[in-house]
Every structure is written in C-alpha cells, then in structure tokens.
Amino acid sequence: MELIDILTKDQIILNLKGTNQDDVINELVDKLAENNLTSDPVSFKKAIYKRENEISTAVGYGVAIPHAKSKSVTKPTILMGRTLHGVDYGGQHTNLIFMIAAPENASDEHLSLLSKLSTFLMSETFRAKLLVATSVDDVVNAIEDHDIPEDTESADKPDSGKYIIGITACMTGIAHTYMAAESLKEAAAKRGMKVKIQTNGANGPENQLTASDVRNADAIIVAHDVAVDTESLQGKRFVDVPVKKAISQADQLIDKALSYDIRDSSANIDISDEEEPEKKSGINFYKHIMSGVSYMIPFVVVGGIFIALSFMFGIDAANPESDQYNVFAEFFSQVGGEAAFALMVPILAGFIGFSIASKQGLAPAMIGGMIATIGGSGFLGGMIAGFVGGFSAKYIGRAFKGVPKAFQGLISVLLVPLLSTFIVGAFMFFILNTPMSLLNVFLENWLTGLTGVNAAILGALLAGMMASDMGGPINKTASAFGLAMFAANIFEPSAALMVGGMVPPLGIALATTIFKNRFTLQETEAGKASYVLGASFITEGAIPFAAADPLRIIPANIVGAAIGGAACMALDISLKAPHGGIFVIPIASSAPLLYIGCILLGSVVTCIMIGFLKKPLSEEARKKAKAMDSII
Structure with missing residues (x-):
C-alpha cells in the first residue's frame, strides 16, 4: 500500500x-x-x-x-x-x-x-x-x-549476510544528517546488506544503536560535523568522516569500513589511539570548531532577538534610570544581553572541549571560555580556551590510563578536570587575555569606523564568501568572523552574511521562473521550493543547481551575494539575529525594508547572470531529461 x-x-x-x-x-x-x-x-x-x-x-x-x-x-x-x-x-x-x-x-x-x-x-x-x-x-x-516503490532489482539481490551500522550528525541536525543516513542505507541495500543508521538530529538521537547492533555489525561508519558519543561502539574500529562524504561517497566508505574486519576480535582497537587520515589532515580541527558553534548558535539567536525586542521599547528603555524605562524592555534586555549573550563564549569553548575530550573536556574548556569573557578576549579567546582545555583534559586523561580501575572514577571527576582547568586558567589569565583583548578592541574600533566604500567592500567580501561553497570551509570562515563580531556587539557583518546565504537559492528560484527554458522540467519544479528555502535562510536549496552546473551557477551566486552584501553594509544595516531569514528580519534588522531590498537586489543580479550564462535548452532536451530522471 x-x-x-x-x-x-x-x-x-x-x-x-x-x-x-x-x-x-x-x-x-x-x-x-x-x-x-x-x-x-x-x-x-x-x-x-x-x-x-x-x-x-x-x-x-x-x-x-x-x-x-x-x-x-x-x-x-x-x-x-x-x-x-x-x-x-x-x-x-x-x-x-x-x-x-x-x-x-x-x-x-x-x-x-x-x-x-x-x-x-x-x-x-x-x-x-x-x-x-x-x-x-x-x-x-x-x-x-x-512515494516510489522499492527497486525490484535491489530487492532480488541475495542477502550478503553483512550488517552495517552507523551514526550521522550534522551541525544543525536537519538536512545533512538525514541525507547522509539515506545515502548509506541506499548504498547498503544495493549490496544486499542489512543496515541501521542512528541519526543525531535536532530532536535528539533517532533509531539508536543497541549493544546487540554493535556486537553483530560487520562494519561501522560515523559521519559527523559535530561531536558524537562513540563509547557505545565498544572500542571497535570505525570509519570516521564528515557528513558530506557519506552523502557523496557512500559506496567507498562501505568498502573501507568492511576492510577493517571488526568481527575479528583481534582487529578491535582503542579508537583513541589511532586517528583516521581525515583527522590527521586537519578536518578534525574544523569539526571541533563546528561542534562548539552548533551549540552556541541557539544562544546567539535567542540573545539577539530578545535584545532587538528590548530596543523596540526605546534605546534606553531597559535602563531603570531612564525616562524611557519599561519593565518588559528590561526583561528582554536581561534575558538576551545579560544571560544568553553572557553564555555564548563559554558554551562555544565548552563544546569545543567536549568534542576533543568528551565529558572530561567540558568543564575546563567552559571555565576557560568564561575567563575569556571576563578578560575581554571574547569569541577568539573562547575558541582558543576550548582547544587548550579540551586537549589538556585529553592528554592528562591518557597519562593516567595505567592507574588501577578502582581509582579511575576519582581521576575522571577530580584530577583530570582540576589539572586541566588550572592549565587553561593560567594560560588565559597570564598569557592570552591581555593581547587578545587589545586585538579585539582594535578590530572593533576598525569595524565601527568603516563607512561608505570600505564598509561596502567588507560586506561584498563576507557575502561572497558565504555564497561561494554553501557550507564549506570558505563559508564557515566567513560565519566564524560574523559570530566573533556578533559577540562583540557589532551586528553589521551578520546582516551581510545572511544576505550571502539567502541570495543563492532566491536568485536561482527567480531564474527558474523567468528563464524556464534554461532548466529541465525537474529543475524548474525544484526552483519553486527554493523560494521557501531561500527566504528561510536555508542555502542548501542552491546546492543541486550548483552541483549540476558549477561554472555558471557558482559565479552568479557569488556576484549577486557580493552586490547585496555591499549594499547592506554601505547602508549601515545591522541584524541582531544571525539566523532565521525572513522570520527575524522584521524585529531584528535596523532597517527591515531596506534590508529586504538588498536581498532582492542580490537575487535579481544572480538571476540575470544565470539567464545570461546558461544556454536555452530545447523542449526535446527538457523532456528527455525528465524521462531520464524518472528512470533513475
């Protein structure tokens, strides 16, 4: 049925x-x-x-x-x-x-x-x-x-007798978590393999692996951009990769996982003692940062919106000594500015430490993040505190591995956090806070003083980076800069970054509407969904189009986003909620109508460039593409 x-x-x-x-x-x-x-x-x-x-x-x-x-x-x-x-x-x-x-x-x-x-x-x-x-x-x-019936060809494949399990977890726990899980399931099903994938989504783990699953597994794949608890995998060796690799290279990952022969107990290893090539290449560093950022984002969004709501009552309405004073303004200001914003940097640092050393790294890294806040080293200082606290806890824990098990509990709850907190605390207090706080003051003064052409150039750079690889390292570098400025109460870069994230899907959606003959019928249909995705600041709506025609779509995305971002910062528009798209613009933007105008400007530029760069398809070619898609 x-x-x-x-x-x-x-x-x-x-x-x-x-x-x-x-x-x-x-x-x-x-x-x-x-x-x-x-x-x-x-x-x-x-x-x-x-x-x-x-x-x-x-x-x-x-x-x-x-x-x-x-x-x-x-x-x-x-x-x-x-x-x-x-x-x-x-x-x-x-x-x-x-x-x-x-x-x-x-x-x-x-x-x-x-x-x-x-x-x-x-x-x-x-x-x-x-x-x-x-x-x-x-x-x-x-x-x-x-609702396509299961592929009869794969259903007829003999049971290979192999069982593969895995865990997927992306930064937001929404799109890529489930895309990776589905990709692994499909690849395993084509081989006649049984499969179970645990998805660590926004609502928590789903389809959780059991001890029996782990014991019976022939191969294990963990695809994640944030920290994942792998203690349940019983020390068995597993393939450890970013989520995107599971989406695009599921077959290769299954081959690699099967090569480990984890059913042979002699092949089981302590995974903390052997790092995968992906970790050694530096992707691990990126994963730790993204883990911290993913946990910090809700604090940033809530804090920004509450502060914006406070300002709606008046600039000084939260001050009891002001003539504008309003108790609700003070409430929003206290929850947003004094609570949510105060926790941003400690949460960032704490979950970077958690990503590195699991539970043992949480306390020292979070305490280091709070010292960064108190000492003025801010977002960048918090990131460094996260790494120092996390790695201190990790290596101190390793140093006491040979201690009898009777004392392991005492070591994990007392000795490791105590020593690692001392290390990160001393490092932040005596070494990092002073120079980092001076650097932050310089950077804040420089950004605050940007006007006209200089501000436009920065806006174009940030938005263009945001649109360039739609979730890749360039995009994340721009996002990290914006969050650092956000933590320092400088909100103009956040506005440019959101323009850079919204323009690509919106520009492509416009192009599929205005220049229908440049796209297949399936792409035209998908373009309708891109309107909603773009308006919601979900840049992933542009990825299928960019993957299909990167030489035309990506330059159009970058140019449109850069123009929209330049206009945004040149007009000195700020945004006190760096996520949420059209849903937060009315209350979080300093000039909502002008801001929407900048987004539309960038989207129109992207649309026109796509129309100019892409050649029209014949009706026969469009129908043929639709027929091929239905076969696939």
Whole structure:
C-alpha cells in the first residue's frame, strides 16, 4: 500500500482555519467524519488526545503527525492539513499536520505509515513543495514523486549476510544528517546488506544503536560535523568522516569500513589511539570548531532577538534610570544581553572541549571560555580556551590510563578536570587575555569606523564568501568572523552574511521562473521550493543547481551575494539575529525594508547572470531529461 492510496484529494485541507492545536485537530477530525471514515468522531478525538498527552506528536521542522487507533475508524487513513500562518502545536511552531487514523484491530499499520511519512518529511525540498502548493494536485504530485516503490532489482539481490551500522550528525541536525543516513542505507541495500543508521538530529538521537547492533555489525561508519558519543561502539574500529562524504561517497566508505574486519576480535582497537587520515589532515580541527558553534548558535539567536525586542521599547528603555524605562524592555534586555549573550563564549569553548575530550573536556574548556569573557578576549579567546582545555583534559586523561580501575572514577571527576582547568586558567589569565583583548578592541574600533566604500567592500567580501561553497570551509570562515563580531556587539557583518546565504537559492528560484527554458522540467519544479528555502535562510536549496552546473551557477551566486552584501553594509544595516531569514528580519534588522531590498537586489543580479550564462535548452532536451530522471 502506497501513501497516495490512503491520502486522497478529499482528505487534504490546504487552508486550515484554526489558530491553535485544538482547532486544527477538530478540523481534521471533522473532515474524517465528513468522509465517513469514522463512526464516532468523539471517541477518535479522545484517542488522539490520549496519544498527545503521552508525548506531543510535533516532530519539529514545522510538522506534527497526530495518530491513533480507534474502533470507530473504518480503514487506515491519512489526512493532511496546512496552515500558512502556523500554530503552536506541542510548544512548536507548526505549518503541516498529518493525522493518521487506523482501526483498533489494525496490526500497528498506522505506525508503519507514520515511519514512512516521517521519512518523506525529513526532506526539506518535500516540505517546501507542500508549503508552496497552490492546489491539492500539487500535493498529490509531490507525494507521488517521493512515494516510489522499492527497486525490484535491489530487492532480488541475495542477502550478503553483512550488517552495517552507523551514526550521522550534522551541525544543525536537519538536512545533512538525514541525507547522509539515506545515502548509506541506499548504498547498503544495493549490496544486499542489512543496515541501521542512528541519526543525531535536532530532536535528539533517532533509531539508536543497541549493544546487540554493535556486537553483530560487520562494519561501522560515523559521519559527523559535530561531536558524537562513540563509547557505545565498544572500542571497535570505525570509519570516521564528515557528513558530506557519506552523502557523496557512500559506496567507498562501505568498502573501507568492511576492510577493517571488526568481527575479528583481534582487529578491535582503542579508537583513541589511532586517528583516521581525515583527522590527521586537519578536518578534525574544523569539526571541533563546528561542534562548539552548533551549540552556541541557539544562544546567539535567542540573545539577539530578545535584545532587538528590548530596543523596540526605546534605546534606553531597559535602563531603570531612564525616562524611557519599561519593565518588559528590561526583561528582554536581561534575558538576551545579560544571560544568553553572557553564555555564548563559554558554551562555544565548552563544546569545543567536549568534542576533543568528551565529558572530561567540558568543564575546563567552559571555565576557560568564561575567563575569556571576563578578560575581554571574547569569541577568539573562547575558541582558543576550548582547544587548550579540551586537549589538556585529553592528554592528562591518557597519562593516567595505567592507574588501577578502582581509582579511575576519582581521576575522571577530580584530577583530570582540576589539572586541566588550572592549565587553561593560567594560560588565559597570564598569557592570552591581555593581547587578545587589545586585538579585539582594535578590530572593533576598525569595524565601527568603516563607512561608505570600505564598509561596502567588507560586506561584498563576507557575502561572497558565504555564497561561494554553501557550507564549506570558505563559508564557515566567513560565519566564524560574523559570530566573533556578533559577540562583540557589532551586528553589521551578520546582516551581510545572511544576505550571502539567502541570495543563492532566491536568485536561482527567480531564474527558474523567468528563464524556464534554461532548466529541465525537474529543475524548474525544484526552483519553486527554493523560494521557501531561500527566504528561510536555508542555502542548501542552491546546492543541486550548483552541483549540476558549477561554472555558471557558482559565479552568479557569488556576484549577486557580493552586490547585496555591499549594499547592506554601505547602508549601515545591522541584524541582531544571525539566523532565521525572513522570520527575524522584521524585529531584528535596523532597517527591515531596506534590508529586504538588498536581498532582492542580490537575487535579481544572480538571476540575470544565470539567464545570461546558461544556454536555452530545447523542449526535446527538457523532456528527455525528465524521462531520464524518472528512470533513475
């Protein structure tokens, strides 16, 4: 049974009228009764709320999947509701609600449907298609594109008898985590291998590996850009790579993992004693920084938005001695500036240390980060404190490996954190804080003094770097600079960086609309989703187009982003929330309309360049490309 067989057109509501969780549940249950799919809507609604009271079915990413069994349900059914304004569902802002109804005597069929539907909804492109759908036919087409029956060729392959397991975790825990997992699953399935991948997503680990999984595994792959707890892997050797490698090189990684022969107990090694080539090449350094940044970002976003809300009451409204004083302004200022912002650097340092030395590195690195905040060395000082604290804890821990196990607990909770904290504390207090604080003051004064052409050049550089490799090292270098300035209360670079992240998908989306004859039919369809992705500051919407035609798309992205970023900084526009796209601009930007104008300017430039650089495709070539895509 396919999803489209039980989610029919008359079970889709594109414009839910409800403004809260109860309203939308009522609308969907009413639709269920209207279609004669339940004989007792009241009892089914009770079953839905019983499930919600156990744990909310809001799964994140703007999606909720309420589900229940009831004897009043006549057959397994899915209903879909969409609300563009969004509702608070289980404490999460939600736009898409899928209700699954199953008869009471069904053999957990609704759970299998839930699993399948959840897999679909992990795709940002799929969710975006549902959000931009203008008719129920658009929804049906989006589901049909994803609801492809399993490949009979791979199903006929003999069981290889091999079992591969893995863990995937990206910086945000949204797109690449699940893309990597799906890539590994598909590659393993083609070989007739059994596979289980744990995804460490934004809502925590899913499909968690068990001790039995690890014991029975023939190969293990860990693909991550942030710290992952590998203690559960029982010391077995595993392939350790960044997430993107799992997406693009799944077959090669499986070959490498199988070559380790971890079923042979003599081949098992202490993974802390042997580093993979990827680690030695410096990717590990990048991973530690990204781990710290990923944990810091929520503090940055919350702090910036709360400070922006405080300023809405007046520049001095948070000061009790000012005539503008407002108690709510003081509340927002205290939560955002005195709490969230104060924790940014210690959190950054702490989780860099955690990435290096696991739990033992957290305390010394975080304390070092707080010393960086107190001593004025700021974001850069916090990064260094994270590395000093983390590596101190790691090597002190190794030095005491030979101590009898009876004393290991005392060493891990007392000796290691005590000695490593002394090392990082002394380093920060006596050596680093003074010169780093002077450097920060110089940098802040220089940036504050930038005006006109100089500011425009910096804005163009930052935004262009942001658009150049869309998540790669150049992009992250620009992001790190912006976060450093953000921590120093300089918010103009953040505005330029967000322009650089939003322009590529928006410019490409415009190009697929205006210059349709330059793209295949599938690319034109994907361009619609890029509008939503770009507006949400999800640069990944541009990646498929850049991968397909890098020599034309990437230069257009960089030039458009650079022009938008230059205009943004030349106009002295600031942004007090470095993430969130269109959703934070109205409250976090110093000039929302001008800022949106800069984004549109860059997007139009990218669009025009793409139209000029790409040659038109014949109608026959477009149809042929669509046919090839359907075969693949």
